[in-house]
Amino acid sequence: MADEATPVGTATETEAQESARPAPEEELPGTELERSEAAAPAPAAAQVPMLPGEVRPHPSPQRYVMIAAILVVATAAEVGLYYLEGEIPDGLIIVLLLMFAVIKFTLVASWYMHLRTDKPIFRRFFVIGIIAAISLYLIVLTTLHVFSR
Amino acid sequence: MDQVAIPPGHDVAEHRHEEPRTGTGVSNTKLAMWLFLSSDCLFFGAFISAYLFYRGRPQPGPHPADVYNIPFTSVTSFILLMSSLTMVLALAAIIRGDYRRLRIWLLATALFGATFIGGQIFEFTEFYRQGLTLDKNLFGSSFFVLTGLHGAHVTAGIIWLLSLWGLATQGRLTSRDSERVEIAGLYWHFVDVVWIVIFTVVYLIPK
Numbered sequence: 170m171a172d173e174a175t176p177v178g179t180a181t182e183t184e185a186q187e188s189a190r191p192a193p194e195e196e197l198p199g200t201e202l203e204r205s206e207a208a209a210p211a212p213a214a215a216q217v218p219m220l221p222g223e224v225r226p227h228p229s230p231q232r233y234v235m236i237a238a239i240l241v242v243a244t245a246a247e248v249g250l251y252y253l254e255g256e257i258p259d260g261l262i263i264v265l266l267l268m269f270a271v272i273k274f275t276l277v278a279s280w281y282m283h284l285r286t287d288k289p290i291f292r293r294f295f296v297i298g299i300i301a302a303i304s305l306y307l308i309v310l311t312t313l314h315v316f317s318r
Numbered sequence: 319m320d321q322v323a324i325p326p327g328h329d330v331a332e333h334r335h336e337e338p339r340t341g342t343g344v345s346n347t348k349l350a351m352w353l354f355l356s357s358d359c360l361f362f363g364a365f366i367s368a369y370l371f372y373r374g375r376p377q378p379g380p381h382p383a384d385v386y387n388i389p390f391t392s393v394t395s396f397i398l399l400m401s402s403l404t405m406v407l408a409l410a411a412i413i414r415g416d417y418r419r420l421r422i423w424l425l426a427t428a429l430f431g432a433t434f435i436g437g438q439i440f441e442f443t444e445f446y447r448q449g450l451t452l453d454k455n456l457f458g459s460s461f462f463v464l465t466g467l468h469g470a471h472v473t474a475g476i477i478w479l480l481s482l483w484g485l486a487t488q489g490r491l492t493s494r495d496s497e498r499v500e501i502a503g504l505y506w507h508f509v510d511v512v513w514i515v516i517f518t519v520v521y522l523i524p525k
Contacts (some may be wrong), residue, residue: 230326231409237403244399248392251522259524270518273399274511281406282507288344291352298356302363315371 221313225286236280351501355511360439362512365464366519372456374525382457386521387441394437395517397470401430402510405479405503414512420499421486427506428479431472438506461520470515471509478502 177270248268279285284292310316340346373382408423442462450458482502485491491498 179359227413230407233403233406237400240399240402241396244392244396247518247522248388251388254524258477263523266518266522270514273514277402277507277511277514281402281510282504289347290342290344294352294356295359296351298359302359305360306363306367310367310370313371 222266223283223286224288227283227286228280233280240273240276243273345497347501348497348504351504353502358508358512362464362468362515364469365460366515367484369460369464369520372460375456376416377457379455380445380457380525382449382461385448385450387444390437390441391517391521392411394434394441395513396435397430398434398510398513401427402433402507404430407507409496409499409503412491412493412499415493417486417489418489419492421483424479424483424486424499426484428476431476431479431506435472435476436470438465438472442466464516464520467513468509473514475502475506475509478505 247266250265250269254262280297284295342349363410402422404426408420408427411417411419445458450461451463452458479502482491482499
């Protein structure tokens with residue numbers, strides 16, 4: 170049953186595959202499990218087809234974990250900067266905090282939201298929204314003298 | 319770049335995803351979600367701007383420095399970040415046809431989200447005990463409205479994830495439906511990136 174799919178190459182799965190296959194005319198050497206493993210294609214050779222709208226395949230789960238590690242380090246650095254208030258200039262803290270926020274935002278949007286691998290139309294829509302929001306509110310806040318207080 | 323492989327024993331045809339036959343050549347659902355997220359940038363931008371506008375104005379206490387508990391909020395932010403990882407792992411699982419992991423990661427994402435909301439409720443309660451209410455001062459109004467709206471988005475995401483998890487447990491979510499998980503994931507990651515901005519601008523930037 171599709172719902173009860175189990176991870177790579179379990180005995181039950183490969184045995185089920187073997188039983189579904191027509192009986193060979195000549196019995197090959199080795200156990201049933203060994204024969205089915207030999208007949209199965211190498212995992213790297215069978216790539217998952219891309220999702221609709223993708224121009225490149227999704228990254229691997231290992232890559233996702235690596236991105237998460239970078240996000241955690243960036244968050245830790247941000248919190249560390251918060252506690253440096255008064256020891257280094259506020260302007261520098263603000264610049265560094267915004268830099269870390271931009272890095273985290275970009276990592277999540279490009280890797281987890283797959284803007285790197287999807288068709289550019291999605292990226293364009295999102296970037297237009299962000300630029301519109303930043304431009305609009307920067308103009309409003311500047312007009313209201315928020316940054317010159 | 320590393321690629322996701324189909325485990326042996328899984329039907330390749332089951333993983334086949336056809337390109338949508340639409341006017342734009344891309345899935346209408348996915349395009350609609352990106353348009354919604356794009357417009358949501360303006361929505362959250364309005365409330366972040368309102369917070370920045372009122373911040374630092376002379377007003378009666380309590381002030382942000384009196385109530386913020388940065389270590390606690392850092393932990394809840396970390397939890398929300400990790401929920402983005404579990405969400406993307408759920409998508410990778412459904413693409414591979416690994417439905418057991420799909421269920422695990424979807425449930426983990428919903429639980430991380432629920433923990434974040436629990437933390438937010440605790441934080442709001444603490445602020446209330448310290449005298450900060452919605453109508454106490456401009457900081458209270460802009461803070462509660464901004465973070466409360468974000469919390470409402472997270473709550474909607476949790477409900478969405480739980481409904482997907484329910485479908486997955488009944489076997490009604492297969493590799494052919496991976497776009498449904500992807501769309502939910504887009505929404506969830508967006509909620510995460512909005513929090514990245516709120517955490518930096520509202521909590522961490524010096525007053």
